[in-house]
Amino acid sequence: MRITVIGTGYLGAVHAACMADLGHEVLGVDTDAEKIAALADGRVPFFEPGLAEVLSRGIGSGALRFGTSLAEAARFGDVHFICVGTPQLPGFQAADLSAVHAVINGLVPQVTRDCLMVGKSTVPVGTAAHLAARIGQLAPGGVDVELAWNPEFLREGFAVEDTLRPSRLVAGAASAGAHATLRVVYAPIIHAGVPYIATDLASAELVKVSANAFLATKISFINAIADVCDAAGADINVVANAMGYDDRIGRRFLAAGIGFGGGCLPKDIRALTARAAELGVADSVCFLREVDDVNMSRRRRAFEIARDLLGGSFTGRNVAVLGAAFKPATDDVRDSPALHIATAMQVEGARVRVHDPKAADNARKVSPALGYALDIEETCEQADIVLHLTEWPQYRDLDPAALGAIVRRRCLFDGRNALPLDRWRTAGWAVRALGRPAQTAARPAAEHG
Numbered sequence: 001m002r003i004t005v006i007g008t009g010y011l012g013a014v015h016a017a018c019m020a021d022l023g024h025e026v027l028g029v030d031t032d033a034e035k036i037a038a039l040a041d042g043r044v045p046f047f048e049p050g051l052a053e054v055l056s057r058g059i060g061s062g063a064l065r066f067g068t069s070l071a072e073a074a075r076f077g078d079v080h081f082i083c084v085g086t087p088q089l090p091g092f093q094a095a096d097l098s099a100v101h102a103v104i105n106g107l108v109p110q111v112t113r114d115c116l117m118v119g120k121s122t123v124p125v126g127t128a129a130h131l132a133a134r135i136g137q138l139a140p141g142g143v144d145v146e147l148a149w150n151p152e153f154l155r156e157g158f159a160v161e162d163t164l165r166p167s168r169l170v171a172g173a174a175s176a177g178a179h180a181t182l183r184v185v186y187a188p189i190i191h192a193g194v195p196y197i198a199t200d201l202a203s204a205e206l207v208k209v210s211a212n213a214f215l216a217t218k219i220s221f222i223n224a225i226a227d228v229c230d231a232a233g234a235d236i237n238v239v240a241n242a243m244g245y246d247d248r249i250g251r252r253f254l255a256a257g258i259g260f261g262g263g264c265l266p267k268d269i270r271a272l273t274a275r276a277a278e279l280g281v282a283d284s285v286c287f288l289r290e291v292d293d294v295n296m297s298r299r300r301r302a303f304e305i306a307r308d309l310l311g312g313s314f315t316g317r318n319v320a321v322l323g324a325a326f327k328p329a330t331d332d333v334r335d336s337p338a339l340h341i342a343t344a345m346q347v348e349g350a351r352v353r354v355h356d357p358k359a360a361d362n363a364r365k366v367s368p369a370l371g372y373a374l375d376i377e378e379t380c381e382q383a384d385i386v387l388h389l390t391e392w393p394q395y396r397d398l399d400p401a402a403l404g405a406i407v408r409r410r411c412l413f414d415g416r417n418a419l420p421l422d423r424w425r426t427a428g429w430a431v432r433a434l435g436r437p438a439q440t441a442a443r444p445a446a447e448h449g
């Protein structure tokens with residue numbers, strides 16, 4: 001099939017490359033000419049494991065190309081995937097849908113033959129129905145343009161794997177024809193046994209936000225219990241491990257720590273709250289405000305614990321921060337808890353040096369006042385405290401004794417409950433974490449994500 005992917009950020013670039021890998025002819029389109037030039041050249045403008053290989057395979061075979069013209073996209077595509085961002089509207093809880101509207105307004109009047117528009121961006125429930133009506137007004141006479149909504153569940157860091165081998169395909173559409181087209185698009189994935197769940201537009205939109213809201217709730221739940229652990233002298237890792245044996249609960253997304261960030265979970269719970277209010281059911285999801293509050297309070301707790309460990313003040317202190325990305329295996333720093341905490345300490349007078357194996361360049365752009373070091377040793381040299389804020393695997397393997405020789409004070413805050421704290425204590429470090437007052441068990445290595 002001839003497929004266009006409009007919007008080539010974390011979602012669209014991966015989707016375009018993976019659609020070419022499935023055997024389609026693909027045109028990726030974005031307004032950012034620099035990004036398009038990089039992708040056309042086979043260079044991934046962000047860090048995503050495995051994407052460079054799939055991208056160069058597509059470009060090399062001629063199945064995948066990139067451009068900036070919606071007119072060209074309109075001429076080319078049988079199926080148009082909308083993958084543009086829907087960030088939080090500044091100053092509001094709701095999502096900013098202007099990029100989605102711009103695609104519909106720009107593309108639909110220019111199509112010359114029947115086609116299917118497929119939304120993948122995360123949108124408030126009801127958006128697709130509204131857009132379908134708008135498409136009806138904009139489509140040239142005699143041309144049939146239908147809209148389906150096919151939310152994306154990929155995780156950054158596992159995006160290629162999640163796109164080619166997803167847990168499920170969910171698609172909302174009004175007609176059997178639209179579902180038939182999508183079944184052709186995803187034929188190799190469906191043949192591999194992945195369920196294709198055909199729904200109406202509203203249910204498809206809601207599956208996505210509900211899934212993210214549930215994951216956010218799970219994280220805030222365990223973080224709230226971590227506070228109870230602190231008060232009661234229990235260990236949150238032990239509690240979560242034991243809870244996770246129950247299949248109904250599961251251990252994943254029960255990693256307590258400084259909480260969730262990124263471009264999805266925080267804005268999606270807020271957008272759902274805003275949409276529920278518009279629909280007159282604000283009270284039904286009011287717990288999501290608590291989920292948000294518990295999450296943001298993690299950052300304050302981390303800041304306070306670090307300040308306590310430093311004797312009550314950051315002024316003039318050297319602070320080493322391990323991790324800037326919102327989670328490991330990505331260079332994305334959008335709403336990163338690590339950067340948030342690092343910046344708060346710097347504002348309070350600390351000299352903060354940050355290390356991240358992939359996200360330092362992005363972090364420098366949004367937080368230029370922080371110091372950045374290329375290696376862990378340089379980051380920790382003469383540090384009064386080391387904060388572990390993003391659980392990259394290499395931090396788990398650090399030698400506390402060797403690191404202890406270069407810091408000024410052996411003082412550690414593990415914000416991700418992922419370090420073997422007994423080893424650090426044995427090496428003479430004063431250690432604090434969230435929900436683990438005296439215990440030392442680390443959480444299992446591979447359960448994140």
Ligand code: UGA
Pocket residue numbers: 122152153154155156157212215219252253254255256257258259260261262263264265326327328448449
């Ligand atoms: C999330 C969802 O997991 C994807 O299914 C969804 O497609 C995506 O949003 C999206 O809407 O596009 P992602 O933002 O890549 O994916 O990141 P997650 O792996 O969900 O992690 C989110 C945050 O939660 C990170 O900051 C992570 O450190 C934190 N987290 C995760 C915890 O604090 N504890 C956990 O147990 C798990």
